[in-house]
Amino acid sequence: MPATQHSRTLFGTDGIRGKANQYPITPDMMLKTAMAAAQIFTRGNHRHTVVIGKDTRQSGYMIEMALTSGFAAMGIDVALLGPLPTPAVANLTRALRADLGVMISASHNPYHDNGIKFFNSEGNKLTDAEEIALEKLILEGAFNLADPYHVGKVRRLEDAMGRYVEYAKATLPRSMRLDGLKIVIDCAHGAAYKVAPQVLWELGADVISIGVSPDGMNINEGCGATSTALLRESVVKHHAHLGIALDGDADRLIMVDENGNVINGDAIMALIATSWHQHGLLKGNSIVATQMSNLGLERYLNSRGLDLVRTAVGDRYVIEGMQSHGCNVGGEQSGHMILSDYCTTGDGLIAALQVLRVLVERGQKLSEIGRPFTPVPxxxxxxxxxxxxxxxxxxxxxxxxxxxxxxxxxxxxxxxxxxxxxxxxxxxxxxxxxxxxxxxxxxxxxxxxxxxxxxxxx
Missing domain, CATH: 3.30.310.50 (Alpha-D-phosphohexomutase, C-terminal domain)
Incomplete structure (x- = not known):
């Protein structure tokens, strides 16, 4: 069953989000939010650490500084990651054994919006109960500041991008290469503008990158997973084998075949799930998706002896459904792809690599395998x-x-x-x-x- 969605004033379906520099996305509220999170997640006597990543929005600097000040004031050390995908922040929170991770992003929203998402020490998003407790403390504002001798230290993690690049490549078999594949990747001028093309290039693909010139205000503007016209045009123009579209924080994936046809999240889930099932890798004999997923997906899975577990809309509820049903593939029609063997939250790049794995193994075109079922209108x-x-x-x-x-x-x-x-x-x-x-x-x-x-x- 999906988690109960409680009434909250700050937290929505995916963290705190709103217009930048307007309540609640203001420096003073971000300062209080960091202080509240520090107070709640300070457990034990060890030196506590939080990692903070962001996308490419201009307002990200403002929020990053406010959060950093709040955590440091509470005695929490801060590791700044710079622009990185949301799943990279989740992954590094766990890999660095940090107590908390924060991603500054409004995902697929326009640049004038911003927000924050939290991850616990295991790289998982906070539960409803944790968000409610955090919101209560933010609004009450009763904080126990560190004394002058225990103010948190702040450093920038210079190799954060390299760590994630290596992790992403390792999700494919070591012997697998992408040589001979021409791929157009659209990074939406967002958080993956450096790492995603780098991963594909290091795996041997001929990479054509678009949406990789962020200016602080062009994130998701006419590009990325929510606006695929440019990608479709580019794939056909360059005679590419396929296109990959990520959103502003790279937790969504939409693909385009060599003819410029869009492959949405439902089709991607079906493709990965059936491939994993054939290899004996699919857990729970099911996948988890939301109420928005197409009835055609459900019929397709059932015809192959697999089930579709539906949850409330929001990748956090998909993840909870995957955990409760013992599944390792889940996602949303909109492109959130959660492959829990590799990541604790949606990861568009890693999901794309799994599709590329199927293409290489079968030696087929995306147009031949990218639509495994006929969607119900x-x-x-x-x-x-x-x-x-x-x-x-x-x-x-x-x-x-x-x-x-x-x-x-x-x-x-x-x-x-x-x-x-x-x-x-x-x-x-x-x-x-x-x-x-x-x-x-x-x-x-x-x-x-x-x-x-x-x-x-x-």
Missing amino acids: QFMRNVRVQSKTIMAHGEIQEALHKAESELKRLGGRLLVRPSGTEPLVRVMAEADDAQAINNIVQNVEAVILKVNGQCSNA
Whole structure:
């Protein structure tokens, strides 16, 4: 069962996130957050350490300095990693035996947003209970500062990138090379802009890099896993074998075959899971995905004697589902890929390497194996609202009940959920009748917008 999602004011589905330099992503709040985290995670008498990584947003410097000051004031030593993917921060937290890891990023959001994600000493994201306790202390602000003789030390870990490059390469068999493969990689001007091309090049691929010129404000702008037009165009233009798209903090993966066709997270999970199953590597006879994953994925797995375990939306809930069901493959349709044999959180680069492993082993093109199932028609709208509380409005509830009844008759399903990171409500329906689900979702969207407008003008 997915973890219970408690009501919180600071933490969303993936850490604390918001507009940079606006509450709660302000220097004073980041200072308090670091001090609160230090107080909660100071356990035992050893010298405590936190590692801090970030993506390429201009506001990252501001947040990094505030966090560093907060941890040092509490007597915690700080190792600064610089720009690195979120999974690299999780990995280095564990490898360096640090007590805590922090990633400064707003993932796939525009540059003007930012946020922070925490990892415990094992490289796992915090539990709901830990986040609630942390939030309570942040808001109360009762901190036990270190005395002048025990203020934390701060250093920059110069070889952080090299450590992660070697780790990522080691997830492939030592004898495996990518010679002869021309790969376009789009790093979204984000955290992986150096490490991802480096890994592919060292493995022997002919690498064409795009989205690798961050200026602090262009992260995710018209590129990366959430905007693949440039990647598709580049793959076809350069006659590449495939394309890899990461998002701003590189925990998502979307791929493109040699013809410029997009391969989403559901297809990638299916490809990896069936390959691992054939090699006797898939644990739990299942994979874990969210309620957003396509019904076609579920049917495909079932046809091969495998199961799909569904969780609430958010990679943290996927990870918890994987742990409780003993699975080692999980992810989201949006591209979060969690392969727990190698990483404790989503890692787009390592997932891409596993797909490349299948290509090399089979000697096939991505277009030949990248769509292992036919997706059931699925239609989704992101509806911008003033407040997510309007979903309790009677008129909206009536529209949802009607939509669910229609979809049940069609053998489909409806999923409506508020975004945990943006002022959006996501409305998704799927069934074999594409026109019907299109109409159903548009009708629900129209009612939400109507009520939202009424509430805005009240």
